[in-house]
Amino acid sequence: MSVDAAPATVLVFSQRAEVRAAVRTALGSSPAADVGPLRYVECATGDEVVAAVDVGGIDLCLLDGEAQPTGGMGISRQLKNEIADCPQLVVLIARQADRWLAHWSLADATLAYPIDPLTATEVVAGLLRARAQQRPAVRR
Template structure:
């Protein structure tokens, strides 16, 4: 990680703690030399996700499409319609055939579960670069 790497806050949503842990492990502290360190916010319910995004400061959400009772795809669609400055959204899908549903949800990207660390780093770093480039410049 370079000293100029941009810090980012990533929300990880699943009602299953093992899914949240697998996502954090796959991404690690920094998905790319120019992105990170990552700070994680974990949510186990849809209401927690909406409240965290409403508070602001979230750069990217990783949403479990298989979560119950409210899945990540429904939450993604809700966030896109309700949040003016919506963070980047990635939906975890169990089957590649579910990509069309993730597209319907207006997600910015998808990751297959179980999460491949190389693919996850590439997808997340790309979306975070776009998101962080839109931030106002910070004076030092």
């Protein structure tokens, strides 16, 4: 791992604990050598997601598009419209046909569920790199 890679905070949202666990397992502790270690924040409700993002410090949100009663696509659209420095957003979709809904949600990316670890780490690492480039460099 790169010494300069800052830790990243990833919020994982689903009302189902097994979905949250599958995401954490697929991503592991670091998705790429140049991306810092991941710190996970888990949320089981839409209100928890909004509250966590409002506090700040979240770099990326993985949102379950199949969550009930509030789905990840609606939360994604809400966050993009309400948060000035919105974290990168990824929506988990169960069907490829739902990609158009994910586009409507303004998500930065989609991942199919069940989650493929190779694809997930590639997508998440790319989004975290993009997020890091948007932020000013921190002097040591």
